[in-house]
Amino acid sequence: MFSRDRWQEIFETIRKNKLRTVLSGFTVALGIFIFIVLFGFGNGLKNSFKQFFLDDATNTLFVYPGRTSKPYRGFKANRRIEFENSDLKDIKENFKFFVEDITPRINRSARVRYKGESDNYSSRAVAPAHQISEKPIIMKGRFINEDDVANKTKNVVIGRLVANDLFKNEDPIGKYLEMGTSAFKVVGVFQDQSGDREERLIYLPYTTRQLLEKNNDKVNSIIVSFRPELGYATALVFEKQLRLFLKNKKDIDPRDNNGIRIRNVADQIRQNQQFASVLQIIVAFVGIGTLIAGIIGISNIMVFVVKERTKELGIRKALGATPKSVIAMVLQESIFITAVSGIIGMMAGIALLSNMGDRLEQFFIIDPYVDNLTAFIATILLIIFGAIAGYIPAKRAAGIKPIVALRDE
Amino acid sequence: MIHISNLHKSYKMGDTSLHVLKGIDLQVQEGELVAIMGSSGSGKSTLLNILGMLDLADEGEYRLDDVLIKDLTETTAANYRNQFLGFVFQSFNLINYKNALENVALPLYYQGLGRKIRQQKAIEYLDKVGLKEWATHLPSELSGGQKQRVAIARALASEPKVLLADEPTGALDSKTSNEVMGLIQQINNEGKTILVVTHELDIAHMCKRIITLKDGVIVEDQKVEQVIAEVHV
Numbered sequence: 001m002f003s004r005d006r007w008q009e010i011f012e013t014i015r016k017n018k019l020r021t022v023l024s025g026f027t028v029a030l031g032i033f034i035f036i037v038l039f040g041f042g043n044g045l046k047n048s049f050k051q052f053f054l055d056d057a058t059n060t061l062f063v064y065p066g067r068t069s070k071p072y073r074g075f076k077a078n079r080r081i082e083f084e085n086s087d088l089k090d091i092k093e094n095f096k097f098f099v100e101d102i103t104p105r106i107n108r109s110a111r112v113r114y115k116g117e118s119d120n121y122s123s124r125a126v127a128p129a130h131q132i133s134e135k136p137i138i139m140k141g142r143f144i145n146e147d148d149v150a151n152k153t154k155n156v157v158i159g160r161l162v163a164n165d166l167f168k169n170e171d172p173i174g175k176y177l178e179m180g181t182s183a184f185k186v187v188g189v190f191q192d193q194s195g196d197r198e199e200r201l202i203y204l205p206y207t208t209r210q211l212l213e214k215n216n217d218k219v220n221s222i223i224v225s226f227r228p229e230l231g232y233a234t235a236l237v238f239e240k241q242l243r244l245f246l247k248n249k250k251d252i253d254p255r256d257n258n259g260i261r262i263r264n265v266a267d268q269i270r271q272n273q274q275f276a277s278v279l280q281i282i283v284a285f286v287g288i289g290t291l292i293a294g295i296i297g298i299s300n301i302m303v304f305v306v307k308e309r310t311k312e313l314g315i316r317k318a319l320g321a322t323p324k325s326v327i328a329m330v331l332q333e334s335i336f337i338t339a340v341s342g343i344i345g346m347m348a349g350i351a352l353l354s355n356m357g358d359r360l361e362q363f364f365i366i367d368p369y370v371d372n373l374t375a376f377i378a379t380i381l382l383i384i385f386g387a388i389a390g391y392i393p394a395k396r397a398a399g400i401k402p403i404v405a406l407r408d409e
Numbered sequence: 410m411i412h413i414s415n416l417h418k419s420y421k422m423g424d425t426s427l428h429v430l431k432g433i434d435l436q437v438q439e440g441e442l443v444a445i446m447g448s449s450g451s452g453k454s455t456l457l458n459i460l461g462m463l464d465l466a467d468e469g470e471y472r473l474d475d476v477l478i479k480d481l482t483e484t485t486a487a488n489y490r491n492q493f494l495g496f497v498f499q500s501f502n503l504i505n506y507k508n509a510l511e512n513v514a515l516p517l518y519y520q521g522l523g524r525k526i527r528q529q530k531a532i533e534y535l536d537k538v539g540l541k542e543w544a545t546h547l548p549s550e551l552s553g554g555q556k557q558r559v560a561i562a563r564a565l566a567s568e569p570k571v572l573l574a575d576e577p578t579g580a581l582d583s584k585t586s587n588e589v590m591g592l593i594q595q596i597n598n599e600g601k602t603i604l605v606v607t608h609e610l611d612i613a614h615m616c617k618r619i620i621t622l623k624d625g626v627i628v629e630d631q632k633v634e635q636v637i638a639e640v641h642v
Contacts, residue, residue: 005524016506315502318463320491320519320567322484399483403463406502 010333020308021337024301028338028382029345031294035378036349036370038290042283044360044368049276051193051366059100059230060133061239062263063222063246072253081250081259085210085217088127091224094245098226098238101129104219106209112202113178114166121162123179123202125209133223134192136203141173141188148187148205155208157188159199179204182212235266287378294382299389302334306393313397314405323398327391330398334390335383342379342386350375410571410602411437411460416469418455429455431625433469437571437604442597442635444613445606447622454575456622457606461494461573462486474570491519495564499576501556503548509535509559510544516567534562538592554585561592565601572596572603578612590615591638611636 014021065081088102106125111118124130131143139160148155156179163172163186172186184204192198210216226238239262244254252259306313313326321329353368360368397405418430429452437443447453458464459471462478471478473493481489495516496502503512514531522530535541538558548556557577564572574593578586590612597603597617605616613619614636621629 005518008524009518012511013506311502312504315504316515316519317487318461318490318496318502319516319563320487322487322519324484325519401464403458406463406498 025337025341027297027301029341032342032345032379032382033349035290039287040353040368040370041365044365046279048364048366059226059228060265061224064261066258066261068252068256069258070253070256073251075251083219100225100227101132103127103129103223104206105221106206107220110180117166121202125204125206133225136190136192139189139191144203144205149207152207152211154184155187156184157203159201160191161199163189232266239264295385298386302390303393306397310397310405314402317402326398327394330394331390335387338383338386342382346375346379410439412472414470417467429625439602440600442603442617444616444619446613451622452625453606453622457573457575462490493570495569495572497560497564497574497577499579501560505548508545508547513563513566534566538562553581554588557589572601574605587638
């Protein structure tokens with residue numbers, strides 16, 4: 001296999017049969033190149049899917065108050081349920097085992113001004129834990145912290161687009177903007193991958209909002225994040241117990257489904273992940289398809305090459321080449337060509353993908369990539385099948401009597 | 410050198426089988442130059458192919474240099490061909506992408522000789538057939554006579570016991586035919602056993618013995634006065 005003489009013989013054959021070499025090499029290189037690029041694009045598609053749907057925390061329950069639909073414990077039906085600060089405390093204390101963190105949310109909309117600029121924005125009054133559930137990414141400054149909540153400070157964290165609109169090129173940190181009738185100090189700017197709507201939000205401490213609204217203790221909704229290690233099943237148990245607990249506390253009939261609404265992100269995430277895995281299967285399908293096409297391509301070329309060489313192989317046999325040496329020669333040549341061109345095709349594909357980056361974002365392809373193992377395995381597969389495809393006709397050619405091969409004009 | 414007795418060979422053609430060789434007995438001594446003559450279909454090429462181990466006989470005994478050639482596997486046949494036999498074909502059968510030198514060196518490669526010795530021997534034999542200056546030319550750049558001389562050099566390079574030539578002048582004009590036959594005679598005079606298949610009487614008479622085949626049997630076997638090929642310049 002590693003005899004220097006045989007390699008010399010093979011290199012000579014390769015050098016002197018450029019068309020054949022280029023033809024089979026090109027097929028292999030193209031096959032692996034297309035595989036890498038398509039597979040990479042598939043992964044890019046998955047990336048953008050992830051970015052659209054999977055960026056929020058998955059271990060989150062959104063709890064909303066509703067209106068009762070059944071009378072219970074002396075209360076009439078159609079009563080509006082409200083959450084207040086004590087609910088936060090109670091949930092935290094009663095579900096210590098499950099709860100990682102908890103935050104209220106109070107949504108308001110107000111006209112916001114800075115210098116000459118003004119626009120309407122939504123604001124969310126929250127606790128620091130909100131950063132865990134919505135995952136805003138802090139670009140500058142900081143998020144709302146415990147001090148803000150405890151001291152009811154007039155600090156706000158604004159979205160990237162708010163900063164762009166109101167502050168233009170100015171650094172918003174430390175500046176004061178006017179929201180409603182009060183002035184707030186900007187302490188942070190965030191971005192959010194969920195989209196523009198999120199980046200037009202203004203966050204402030206919920207205690208501050210309550211203070212501004214006659215020092216009440218009402219909250220719009222509650223977001224509970226549970227320990228991620230609990231898993232999906234336990235999350236469902238937690239959701240059920242939490243619902244029962246709140247219904248009891250708020251005097252809602254346990255059979256009444258309208259008093260409390262809980263949205264479990266884990267549930268949604270699971271559906272999205274299923275969709276993602278379907279996408280993965282499609283990507284794999286495309287990959288395998290191209291690979292098979294590539295293998296068929298090489299097989300054709302190999303059959304052609306051996307056919308073309310039948311007479312030469314017959315001459316070699318008449319001069320004393322054993323069948324084994326004929327097969328070995330054809331195989332070694334084909335493996336060498338497929339290996340070299342396969343690696344070239346692989347490199348070219350990877351190079352193209354890594355230069356692509358976000359250029360195809362408008363086609364929902366972000367950061368296309370192929371992991372090295374997949375690329376490597378695909379190349380090896382192509383080489384192996386190229387060898388098998390070469391072996392079968394080579395064996396046949398080696399088995400033909402030299403006299404038959406020589407007659408073949 | 411060659412001992413054949415009761416050699417039979419038939420080819421299957423669909424349902425019918427064609428009996429080509431019907432019991433050939435033949436002895437060839439070392440240093441002979443034998444012409445095998447016969448019209449087409451007489452079985453002369455089949456006989457040569459069996460002698461050359463390119464084909465197998467159905468029946469009969471074949472001894473080459475006291476080695477019984479029987480039940481050959483492809484691998485041993487290849488080794489015997491490489492050690493014992495040199496071939497010259499009507500259509501030259503040079504490998505078209507290899508130059509003259511590389512073509513001559515090829516059987517030496519299959520003998521497992523080192524690259525330097527191969528080159529050296531190949532040059533030596535090319536020189537013998539007068540084509541040393543053409544060593545780096547491809548077959549497509551050579552005339553028919555030159556191609557056949559390269560083929561003869563290739564057949565001689567492995568130093569075979571027997572040289573088998575199948576219509577060596579079949580594709581050549583009479584002038585180059587004479588040159589090639591002159592070369593064959595010269596090699597024979599140096600002691601090499603040579604068998605030439607031909608259907609041309611004048612070529613046959615340049616050998617020392619003529620065996621005539623007809624319908625698969627030897628009908629005539631006679632020693633002849635050798636006509637020396639005149640090499641015109």
